[in-house]
Amino acid sequence: MTMYQANRERLIQKLSEDRTAAIIPTSPPRTRNHDCEFRFRPTSDFWYVTGFEEPGSVLVLLPEGTKEKPELRSVLFLRDRDPLLETWNGRRLGIERAPDHLQVDESRDIEDLWDDLPGLLSGYEQIMYRAGEEEARDREVLKVLASLRGKARGGILAPLELVDPSPSLHELRLFKSAEELDLMRRGAAITHQAHAGAMGLAKPGMNECEIDAFIDYTFRKNGSTGQAYTSIIAGGENACILHYVENKMELKDGDLLLIDAGAEMDYYATDVTRTFPINGTFNPEQRQIYELVLEAEEAAINLVKPGVPHNLVHKTALGVLVRGMIRLGLLEGTEESVIEDESYRRFFMHGTSHYLGLDVHDCGSYTVGKESRPMAAGMVFTVEPGIYIAADDETVEERWRGIGVRIEDDILVTESGYENLTGSIPKSIEDVEAACAQSVLENAL
Ligand SMILES: [Mn+2]
The missing domain is CATH 3.40.350.10 (Creatinase/prolidase N-terminal domain)
Structure with a gap:
């Protein structure tokens, strides 16, 4: 059958x-x-x-x-x-x-x-x-x-x-079968090649469109049905435009490159974001923002298991981000006051998680009555916190402006906890800088 x-x-x-x-x-x-x-x-x-x-x-x-x-x-x-x-x-x-x-x-x-x-x-x-x-x-x-x-x-x-x-x-459709998960794992493996390869390929002076074409090439060469959604290839401050898909500006020395792209395997979506330095090395400000987003992402992923309300993913990531942004001097007040007055929305204006499957924003209800729905084995959703500091934001010190970072993985809820389907794609500072230093020929072509 x-x-x-x-x-x-x-x-x-x-x-x-x-x-x-x-x-x-x-x-x-x-x-x-x-x-x-x-x-x-x-x-x-x-x-x-x-x-x-x-x-x-x-x-x-x-x-x-x-x-x-x-x-x-x-x-x-x-x-x-x-x-x-x-x-x-x-x-x-x-x-x-x-x-x-x-x-x-x-x-x-x-x-x-x-x-x-x-x-x-x-x-x-x-x-x-x-x-x-x-x-x-x-x-x-x-x-x-x-x-x-x-x-x-x-x-x-x-x-x-x-x-x-x-x-x-x-x-x-919300609960994935073994065959569906097999397809999603294959999509994740192809997406890994594309993101890791792009880290090695991107250099100052190249154009976003070259990376866009490389990602698409890697997806389709490896048997995917193509992009699960229009790839976002956002250099520097373009990363602060959440759905930036023009993908046609020059990559600049000293900027980060945010790539939100996922392979579609037999029409099953992967949805992954990685952010890395175009010249291969994070500067101190980029590093601090990156480490904060990574801490938020990992804290949110770690709580995933059956029975946990789905909206705890967002609440947890938001808490980490807000505490960190206060510590860095980007926000003023206490964790409670910043969440109450929503002043964090200047830097983090989207949700942290959505279901994933045949549609990138997949079907299935997020609530039971008025309550957030408990996670259950077989669900797959993203975890994707970010910080985006607009280039013209004069409320923060100049050194922070134009930095946009998002990190996104695809998480399967299992009987005992979770499996990060895309967790092997370089993500720690060390792994990302190592992937940037590696030739694209070794990585992907
Ligand atoms: Mn997503």
């Missing part, structure tokens, strides 16, 4: 309890400009239950059988083969080969989707469908519901409501 089939089996358990059918579409191709499209990337929900990469497909899941012995009927709607279009736009699996290749019960032409759906969905009380992502598709789904209601007068049960995938499918 493939992991995608196993994922479908787990979903059926949840769906059959409520007599819920599911419509799970993948996204349409997106236009980049004029008549050029972005390289296609399947929607995560769809990929999770199919492992199918073609655009223009919709999976319909129909629980049948009884509660005690649930059975799932899976119907995949997809584009049929077309020699002319395949010559222009690429190969298609086609209707005939789909059941064998994807272990679905049935395959049908995507052209028939909206005509066939009312028949397939009649008799179900709820339809799992994520509304609000594609307006045209939402309208078609509502038309199907309306037509079923029309028939309900004839004694056929019509679905009462649309339900969101978050309590069912997204809760499954």
